[in-house]
Amino acid sequence: MSVGNVIVGQSGGPTSVINSSLAGVFQTARDRGAGIIYGMKNGIAGFLEDRYINMADHIKTDLHIELLKRTPSAYLGSCRFKLPDIDDNEAIYSKIFQKLNNLEIKYFFYIGGNDSMDTIKKLSDYGAREGSDIRFMGVPKTIDNDLAETDHTPGYGSAAKFIATSMKEIIKDANVYGNQNIHVVEIMGRNAGWLTASAALAKREDCIGPDLIYLPELPFDTEKFLQKVGELRKEKKSIVVAVSEGLKLADGTYVCEQISSQAKFTDSFGHMTLGGTAQYLANLITAEYGCKSRAIDLSILQRCSSHIVSRVDITEAFVAGGHAVEAAFRGETAKMIIFNRVTNNPYQCTTEPYDINKIANIEKKVPLEWIINDGTYVSPEFISYANPLIQAELSPIMVGGLPSHMYN
Amino acid sequence: MSVGNVIVGQSGGPTSVINSSLAGVFQTARDRGAGIIYGMKNGIAGFLEDRYINMADHIKTDLHIELLKRTPSAYLGSCRFKLPDIDDNEAIYSKIFQKLNNLEIKYFFYIGGNDSMDTIKKLSDYGAREGSDIRFMGVPKTIDNDLAETDHTPGYGSAAKFIATSMKEIIKDANVYGNQNIHVVEIMGRNAGWLTASAALAKREDCIGPDLIYLPELPFDTEKFLQKVGELRKEKKSIVVAVSEGLKLADGTYVCEQISSQAKFTDSFGHMTLGGTAQYLANLITAEYGCKSRAIDLSILQRCSSHIVSRVDITEAFVAGGHAVEAAFRGETAKMIIFNRVTNNPYQCTTEPYDINKIANIEKKVPLEWIINDGTYVSPEFISYANPLIQAELSPIMVGGLPSHMYN
Numbered sequence: 021m022s023v024g025n026v027i028v029g030q031s032g033g034p035t036s037v038i039n040s041s042l043a044g045v046f047q048t049a050r051d052r053g054a055g056i057i058y059g060m061k062n063g064i065a066g067f068l069e070d071r072y073i074n075m076a077d078h079i080k081t082d083l084h085i086e087l088l089k090r091t092p093s094a095y096l097g098s099c100r101f102k103l104p105d106i107d108d109n110e111a112i113y114s115k116i117f118q119k120l121n122n123l124e125i126k127y128f129f130y131i132g133g134n135d136s137m138d139t140i141k142k143l144s145d146y147g148a149r150e151g152s153d154i155r156f157m158g159v160p161k162t163i164d165n166d167l168a169e170t171d172h173t174p175g176y177g178s179a180a181k182f183i184a185t186s187m188k189e190i191i192k193d194a195n196v197y198g199n200q201n202i203h204v205v206e207i208m209g210r211n212a213g214w215l216t217a218s219a220a221l222a223k224r225e226d227c228i229g230p231d232l233i234y235l236p237e238l239p240f241d242t243e244k245f246l247q248k249v250g251e252l253r254k255e256k257k258s259i260v261v262a263v264s265e266g267l268k269l270a271d272g273t274y275v276c277e278q279i280s281s282q283a284k285f286t287d288s289f290g291h292m293t294l295g296g297t298a299q300y301l302a303n304l305i306t307a308e309y310g311c312k313s314r315a316i317d318l319s320i321l322q323r324c325s326s327h328i329v330s331r332v333d334i335t336e337a338f339v340a341g342g343h344a345v346e347a348a349f350r351g352e353t354a355k356m357i358i359f360n361r362v363t364n365n366p367y368q369c370t371t372e373p374y375d376i377n378k379i380a381n382i383e384k385k386v387p388l389e390w391i392i393n394d395g396t397y398v399s400p401e402f403i404s405y406a407n408p409l410i411q412a413e414l415s416p417i418m419v420g421g422l423p424s425h426m427y428n
Numbered sequence: 429m430s431v432g433n434v435i436v437g438q439s440g441g442p443t444s445v446i447n448s449s450l451a452g453v454f455q456t457a458r459d460r461g462a463g464i465i466y467g468m469k470n471g472i473a474g475f476l477e478d479r480y481i482n483m484a485d486h487i488k489t490d491l492h493i494e495l496l497k498r499t500p501s502a503y504l505g506s507c508r509f510k511l512p513d514i515d516d517n518e519a520i521y522s523k524i525f526q527k528l529n530n531l532e533i534k535y536f537f538y539i540g541g542n543d544s545m546d547t548i549k550k551l552s553d554y555g556a557r558e559g560s561d562i563r564f565m566g567v568p569k570t571i572d573n574d575l576a577e578t579d580h581t582p583g584y585g586s587a588a589k590f591i592a593t594s595m596k597e598i599i600k601d602a603n604v605y606g607n608q609n610i611h612v613v614e615i616m617g618r619n620a621g622w623l624t625a626s627a628a629l630a631k632r633e634d635c636i637g638p639d640l641i642y643l644p645e646l647p648f649d650t651e652k653f654l655q656k657v658g659e660l661r662k663e664k665k666s667i668v669v670a671v672s673e674g675l676k677l678a679d680g681t682y683v684c685e686q687i688s689s690q691a692k693f694t695d696s697f698g699h700m701t702l703g704g705t706a707q708y709l710a711n712l713i714t715a716e717y718g719c720k721s722r723a724i725d726l727s728i729l730q731r732c733s734s735h736i737v738s739r740v741d742i743t744e745a746f747v748a749g750g751h752a753v754e755a756a757f758r759g760e761t762a763k764m765i766i767f768n769r770v771t772n773n774p775y776q777c778t779t780e781p782y783d784i785n786k787i788a789n790i791e792k793k794v795p796l797e798w799i800i801n802d803g804t805y806v807s808p809e810f811i812s813y814a815n816p817l818i819q820a821e822l823s824p825i826m827v828g829g830l831p832s833h834m835y836n
Contacts, residue, residue, distance in 0.1 A: 034604050062606050093600035100605065185735055185830055192501035192833060193732040196442050197508065198470050224828065226835040316727045324601040327593055328735055330829065410829040420632065421738065421818040422593055425600060427634040 022055035023349055024126030028075075029060035029067065030094035031101070031132035031139065032162065035175025036182075036326040037337040039426070040089040041131045041159045042096065044341025046075050047085055049127070052349055058123060063099035063130075064139055067119065068112070084426060089334060090416055091425040092326040102135055103142045106149075113146040120154055127155050127348045131341070133162035133173070137356055137380040144354035144376065155348040158356030158376055159340050163323045165214035168382035169374055170358035174340055175323070177333030177409035180218035182325040183207060184410060186318060187222035187230055187262065194258040202249065202259045202305050202313040205230070206298035208322050210266035213237050213386045215322065217398045218406055219262035231259045236266035237385050238395045240275055245301070246308050248396060253309065267297050275300060327423045331412035332367070339371060347373040367408030430463035431757055432534030436483075437468035437475065438502035438569075439509070439540035439547065443583025444590075444734040445745040446569045447834070448497040449539045450504065452749025453567065454483050455493055457535070460757055466531060471507035471538075472547055475527065476520070492834060497742060498824055499833040500734035510543055511550045514557075521554040528562055535563050535756045539749070541570035541581070545764055545788040552762035552784065563756040566764030566784055567748050571731045573622035576790035577782055578766035582748055583731070585741030585817035588626035590733040591615060592818060594726060595630035595638055595670065602666040610657065610667045610713050610721040613638070614706035616730050618674035621645050621794045623730065625806045626814055627670035639667045644674035645793050646803045648683055653709070654716050656804060661717065675705050683708060735831045739820030740775070747779060755781040775816030 026049045030038055042059075049057050059078075061071035073096075079085060088095060106113055120128065130140050137158045144156040160167050165176035187205065194203050209215040213235025223229025231252055234240060252259050267275040276297040298315035305313040340357045347355065355373035362368035390402045416423035434457045438446055450467075457465050467486075469479035481504075487493060496503060514521055528536065538548050545566045552564040568575050573584035595613065602611050615624040621643025631637025639660055642648060660667050675683040684705040706723035713721040748765045755763065763781035770776035798810040824831035 034601055066606075091600065092597045093604045097606050098604045181829060186729060186733070188830060188833065189500045189732040189734060190728060192499065193442055193728050196501045196506045198474075198505050222830070224830065226833045314727075316729075317725060319722075319724045320598060320601050321594060321724075321729075324597040325594070326597060407828070412829065413826055418821055420815070421589060421820065422596060422630070422632065424632075425596065425634045 023053045025055040025058065025124045026127045026129070027058040027060060027072065027120070027123065027125045028129040028131070029063045030096045030098050031063040031130060031136035032098060033133070033323060034093045034098060035161055035163045035323050036092050036178040036329050037175055037334045038131055038161045039091045039095045040334045040337035041161060041174060041341035043085050043088045044338035045129050045131070045159065045345055046079055048342035048345040052345060054127070055124070058125070059096045062097040063101060064103065064116070065099035065101040066097065068116065070119070078428065087417060087424060087426045089338065090326055090329070090414070090423065092324040095426060100135070103139055106142060106146050113143070116143065117146070117150065117152060125154060127157070127345070129157050129159060129341070129344055129348070131159040131161050133160070133164065133167060134381055134383060137167070137376055140356065141354065141376045141380040148354070155351065155353040157344040157348045157352065157373070158379070159344045160356055160358070161337070163215060164209050164212055166212040166383045166385065168379050168384050171361040171369060172359055172409055174333060174337035176214060177330040178326070179215055179322045180221060180406060181330045181410035182322055182328055183215060183218045183318060184221035185328060187219045187260070188224070188227045190316065191222065191227055191230070191260050194260055198257060200253065200257050200311045202261065202302070202311060204261045204263060204298040204302045204305070204313065204315050206263055206265050206296050206315065206317040208318070209236065209264050211236055211383055211385065213264050216262055216264040217386055217402055220398045220403060221406060221410060230262045232261045232396045233398055234261070234263045234267055234396065235386055235391055236264040236268060237388060237391060239270040240267040241270070242304065246304065249305055250309065253311070261301070263297050263301060265297050327416045329414055330410045331414045332409055334414050336369070343371045343373070364404045364408060367411070431461045433463040433466065433532045434535045434537070435466040435468060435480070435528070435531065435533045436537040436539070437471045438504045438506050439471040439538060439544035440506060440570065441541070441731060442501045442506060443569055443571045443731050444500050444586040444737050445583055445742045446539055447499045447503045448742045448745035449567045449569060449582060449749035451493050451496045452746035453537050453539070453753055454487055456750035456753040458484070460753060462535070463532070466533070467504045470505040471509060472511070472524070473507035473509040474505065476524065478527070486836065495825060495832060495834045497746065498734055498737070498822070498831065500732040503834055508543070511547055514550060514554050521551070524551065525554070525558065525560060533562060535565070535753070537565050537567060537749070537752055537756070539567040539569050541572065541575060542789055542791060545575070545784055548764065549762070549784045549788040556762070563759065563761040565752040565756045565760065565781070566787070567752045568764055568766070569745070571623060572617050572620055574620040574791045574793065576787050576792050579769040579777065580767055580817055582741060582745035584622060585738040586734070587623055587730045588629060588814055589738045589741070589818035590730055590736055591623060591626045591726060592629035593736060595627045595668070596632070596635045598724065599630065599635055599638070599668050602668055606665060608661065608665050608719045610669065610710070610719065612669045612671060612706040612710045612713070612721065612723050614671055614673050614704055614723065614725040616726070617644065617672050619644055619791055619793065621672050624670055624672040625794055625810055628806045628811060629814060629818060638670045640669040640804045641806055642669070642671045642675055642804065643794055643799055644672040644676060645796060645799060647678040648675040649678070650712065654712065657713055658717065661719070669709070671705050671709060673705050735824045737822055738818045739822045740817055742822050744777070751779045751781070772812045772816060775819070
C-alpha cells in the first residue's frame with residue numbers, strides 16, 4: 021500500500037539545477053512508497069487550470085533521472101503567481117484544495133524562492149485552518165541566494181561557477197592586445213549582490229580577478245566610480261569591472277534607468293529599453309576617458325548554463341528535494357529545507373526542515389562587512405563562504421557534441 | 429646540432445584554441461630538433477619593439493603544454509597590425525629581417541586569420557626578393573571561419589559548439605513560463621555568417637532549435653522580419669531568433685547603426701554606442717507587438733569559452749601548428765596549412781601546406797544556396813558541413829572548481 025499521492029511544482033526564475041531538486045523529490049518519493057507522483061505544469065497557476073502530468077509517464081528510467089538533473093530551465097514549467105491573502109479570496113484556496121483532494125494528494129512540494137515559499141506558507145495556513153492532512157513542504161531554489169535562514173540556496177553555486185569561469189576567460193581575453201580597454205560585466209541580482217560578488221572567485225594563482233566589484237547593497241556613486249577607473253588606468257592597461265544589474269544611485273533610481281529615461285524621449289517607438297547598467301557605465305567611461313570600453317551582459321546564461329554546474333550545488337539540490345520528501349512522509353508540514361554549514365574547510369553542510377513563516381517573503385543580502393575597499397570589492401570572508409559552493413563538476417551527458425536534456 | 433632557431437607569433441582576434449596551435453608549433457619544433465624557440469609578444473608589432481620570449485623558459489613540462497592548449501586568449505598576446513606594402517616602406521622590412529637574423533631565426537610561424545596571412549605573404553615576398561633562407565608559414569585561426577581555400581579554420585568548431593550549447597540552454601529557458609516572449613540572440617561575424625548559422629546545430633531530438641536565423645550574407649529587411657515574427661507568434665509562445673552582429677539593410681548601413689545614429693543626437697556624452705543589432709531588433713518587436721522581447725549578446729564569450737571546446741577543433745588546431753613546423757623544416761615557405769575534407773560521415777580531414785597568395789586578404793562567406801526559407805534558416809548541407817566540427821570534448825583541467833590556465 022502506498023503512503024499516498026504526491027504533487028510537485030516549480031516556481032519563479034529557473035536555475036541550472038532546479039530539475040535536480042525535482043529529480044530528488046521524484047526519486048525519493050518513488051523509492052519511499054508514494055502512490056501517483058503528479059507534476060504541476062507551470063506551478064500553482066497551471067494546477068488551477070488542471071494542467072498536471074503523471075511524472076512516471078515521463079521519467080521512466082534511471083537514465084531519465086540523470087538527464088533530468090542536467091536539464092536547464094524548469095522541466096515542469098514555472099510561473100510567477102502569488103496567491104492572494106486567504107481572507108481576500110478564500111474561493112481560490114477552496115478550489116485548490118478541492119483539486120488536491122480529487123487527486124487524493126497527501127504531500128505537496130514546491131521548489132522555488134521567496135515568492136514560492138509564500139505559496140507554501142499560505143497553503144499550509146489554509147490547510148491547518150480547514151483541518152486538512154495534506155503536508156506542504158518547500159524546496160529552496162534561487163540563483164540569487166537571497167533566502168532567509170538557510171546558509172545558501174541550491175542554484176547559487178552553479179551560477180557562481182559559471183560567472184567565475186566566464187570572468188576568468190574574459191580577463192584573459194581582455195589582455196590579448198595589450199591595449200587600454202575596460203570591460204564592464206553585468207551580473208544578475210536586483211537587490212542582493214551574491215552573484216556579482218562571485219566574480220571575485222575568479223581570482224586565483226592563474227588569474228588576477230576583476231579589478232572592481234559593485235554590489236547593489238550600497239548606493240552607487242557615478243563620480244567616484246569614474247575616478248576609481250581613472251586611477252586604475254594609470255596602473256594597468258586592461259580593467260575588468262563586475263557590476264550588479266541592480267545598482268542604484270543615492271536617490272534610489274536604478275543606474276540602468278539613466279539610459280531608459282532618455283530613450284523614452286528620443287526613440288520613435290515608445291517602448292524601447294536601451295541596454296542595461298553595464299552598457300551605461302561603459303558608455304560613461306568612453307565619454308570620460310575616450311578609451312575603448314565594452315559591456316558584457318551575462319544575461320540568462322547565468323541561470324541556464326547547465327553544461328558547467330557545480331557538483332556540490334547539483335548534489336545539494338537533489339538532497340534538498342529528497343529531504344523534503346523524507347520529512348513530509350514522516351509528518352512534517354509548513355517547512356522549507358534549509359542548509360546549515362558545519363565547517364568551511366573541509367566544507368560540510370547539513371539539511372533541516374525549517375519553519376516556513378520565518379522564510380517566506382524575506383530577502384537576505386550580502387552582509388555589509390563583507391563589502392570592502394570603499395565598496396569596490398568583497399572580503400576574504402565572502403570567498404571562504406562562496407568558494408566551497410562551486411567545487412567539483414558533474415559532466416553533462418554529451419550527445420553529438422552537445423549536452424543532452426530531458427524533453428517531453 | 430639543431431635545425432635552426434624558430435619564432436612564432438599570434439595575431440588578430442583570439443579563439444578558444446589558438447593556444448593549441450601554439451602548443452602544436454612549440455612541441456613539434458622542440459621534438460624535431462629546433463634550436464631556440466622564440467615567441468613574439470603581441471605579434472609582429474611587439475617583435476618590432478624587441479618584445480619576445482624564449483618559449484622553453486615558460487613551457488617547461490608536458491602539463492604546461494596541456495594547460496596551454498586549454499588556455500583562452502592568445503598566450504603570447506596578439507596585435508592588429510598590417511604591414512605596409514613593401515614598396516611604400518622598405519625600411520620596416522629591412523628592420524624586421526635584421527632582427528630575425530640577429531636571433532638567427534630560420535623558421536617564422538604566424539597563427540592568425542586573413543590579415544595575419546597578409547603578414548606571412550609580405551614577409552615571404554620580401555625574403556624571396558632579398559634571397560633570405562628564412563621559411564615563413566601561416567597557421568590558420570579564426571572563429572569567423574572565413575579563410576579562403578581551407579575547408580574550415582581552427583577556432584570555428586569550438587565557437588560553434590559554445591553557440592549551439594548556449595542556444596539549447598536559452599531555448600529551454602525561454603519556454604519556462606509558457607508565456608509569449610521573444611529572444612533575439614546576437615552572434616559574432618561581421619561579414620560572414622558561419623557562426624550565426626551554427627545556432628542551427630542546436631536543433632536535435634531534444635531541442636526544436638532557433639526559429640529564425642539571419643546571416644549577413646543577405647540584406648536584412650526589417651518589415652519582412654517583423655512580419656515573420658508576427659506569423660510565428662500565432663503558432664507558438666516562445667520564439668528564439670539568431671542574428672549576426674553584421675546584419676545590413678539594403679542601403680548598406682548596419683542594422684545596429686540605426687540605434688547608434690539616434691544616440692549621437694540624444695545623449696549628452698557624444699561617444700555613446702547604445703546596444704547592438706539584437707537590442708535594436710528586440711526593441712522593434714516590443715514596439716510592434718507589445719510583447720516581451722529580450723536581447724542576448726554572446727559577446728566575447730564566443731571566442732574565449734575554452735571550458736567547452738570541441739575535441740575535433742582543438743586537436744586540429746594542434747595538428748595545424750605541428751604540420752606547419754614539419755613543412756617548414758623540410759623547406760616549404762610562403763604557405764598556410766589548409767584543411768581538405770575527405771568525407772562528412774565519417775568525418776575525415778587532411779592537412780596540406782597551401783600557397784599563401786591565394787589565401788591572404790580573401791574572405792570566404794556562407795554559400796548563398798545554403799541559406800533557405802526566404803533567408804531565415806540554413807540548409808541541411810550546412811548542418812552536414814558544420815556538425816562534425818563540434819564533436820567530442822576535451823575536459824578542462826579543473827582546479828578548485830574552475831578551469832585552470834597557463835599564466836606567466
